[in-house]
Amino acid sequence: MAKSEETSSSSSSSHRPWESYHTVYTNAKAGMDGVDKEKVQRVVYEMSKGSKYFENEERKEAYMRQKIENMRAQRAKLKATDLSYYQRVADKRISELEATRDLSRMWLHVDMDAFYAAVETLSNPSLKGMPMAVGRMSMISTANYEARKFGVRAAMPGFIACKLCPELIFVPTDFKKYTYYSDLTRKVFQEYDPNFMAASLDEAYLDITNVCKEKDITVGEVTEELRQNVYKATGLTCSAGVAPNRLLAKVCSDINKPNGQFLLANNRAAVMTFISSLPIRKIGGIGKVTEHILKDVFEIKTCDDLLQKSSFLCALFSPSSADFFISVGLGLGGTDAPQGRSRKSMSNERTFSATKDETLFHQKLVELAEMLSADMEKEGLHGRTLTLKLKTESFEVRTRALTLQSYICSSKDILKHASKLLKAELPVSLRLIGLRMSHFNQDKDGTLSDPTQRTLLNYIKPGDGNVKLVDEEHSDMKDDSESHCYSYTDPSHEHLKESNNNNEQVLEHNKLEDYECKYQIKENNPVENLMNFSEFDAHGTEIYSIKGRNQDQLTVIDFSDNRNRPSLSYHKDVLIWLEDYKCSICGVELPSSFFEERQEHSDFHLAEKLQVEEESRPSYKNFPLKNRMRQKEAAISQSKGKKKQKHSPSSGKHIPIDAFFTKTCHNL
DNA sequence: GGGAGAACTCTCT
């Protein structure tokens, strides 16, 4: 930015401070063309000023300005030779990306007009023509076009919207209703592209190449027909954009909103003309921050500027970011057939009035764990990484994650680990708690597989007798104090194996058909198979024990069959709770409800046994396991202590906004 | 050096 511009801008800011308060609310959205932008900006500023939210936004702004300055400094350091080198890099990428251009498909992006608001008006016609918003005083989900004329829009707090439009009518969200209408639209979409991609409840991408050929009508006619059919099926209007790829189709659908369509011809010249003057902010994926950085550091305002400044982009951004920017400059986007996408994460979060009440935190955590567990169960998912999200009173967002050895799904497990994560953050004043589960183990066919759970064959060691520690060099299990891996071979049977299951030694018999199993194992229901069963005879002796994570790790020990009843020597090796309360090794009595105590007790015997095993092995004689475990634990705790936590802007320290864009520039 | 894990940001609806 020129110096004179900066001076003028800062002088103007002192008289009109709202001009430097950048919110998303002032960006043009469909139906907001005639809005008094300055009035909206001033109202938003006045209503927000002095609040904690405002302070946090200012901190974020300040941090972004600092990053922009850093990038400017980096840019200034680029020498002519550097630029010449990066120009060659950029030119190469441009020609490589250009070679991938596919103009053979026609993609249609359909976007329902003010969807939630339109559905509400449909079910309550008295709302027609009135300024209305779907949402609450705290936040608006969407606003109809009458409300948008006042500057009211989605993601705006209701109390600010009220100030902008005192007549505004609020309607609470009703997702059942929106889902119903969304399903109706999808039935129409399916007629045009059975593999259409739903982007959200009110948006979808369709490849209409084939349907145009089949019906022998133009792209424009197909689009018109589809929009009419959506209206017939739902009574709702939609807008559409057609282009050779999805990125451009999305931009096009916004051009003639509401209830209109825009077609971009599938030839290179038309695409390049269209894209050249297009503001970068119109591109999906370029938001407020990216727009600022590109404008303030590189003076990039249009998509064509992205190509003109491609050497700078290659020099200062990561390769994937630079590729994205160059692709946008070339008007390239996704044209491939949609692949079956699997879910990556699942989360729940709840906002409440800021409080330090730890009882409330726990209550929220219980609710979230139950909701998350129920949602995961619905989709048959089990996850390994649990992330706790916190938003402090000052709007600082913190995330704390934990990756477990085994997959979990139950609310009890989720709560247990989430509580630990939260405990480490206390005391704290919070306004939001969220839980996210990721690292799912659902593969293509929906079956569960656990990378950290050894397959049974991993544990077979021919010729081994009874219980034996698996050599560490044969195990890729993490050397973790929470992981104990044994293999077991009963001389009287061909394949008795053992797998690890949450500190419990578990035996598996390969020939289940030899035994009359009293429990029906639901093969396709991993959730139910997570349960552990035991059955006792009239004398309280355990006759069955079924433990397992899923059918792959199913464990059945039939103690009613004497062939399986553990021998005395076996008892010495493996801890079993005799009659469900007495330790088979030392006789200590612990009822089954003392779960944690039993775990510790089991660990104690395990460590004891490992010590004996280790000491008997020459290579480890001078380095007993307990020492190694202690060392490992010390290393873990040390590393945890040392683990650098990134700081949010509110802490006034490091926040890697630039981390998403800049790369290490060795030549600088 | 590469992979995994953690933390965080940005973007979208």
Place this chain on the structure above:
DNA sequence: TTCCAAGAGAGTTCTCCC
């Protein structure tokens, strides 16, 4: 008078460990 959502995906850096 109210006082800034929720859910998801993707990408990046940093650190640790092998």
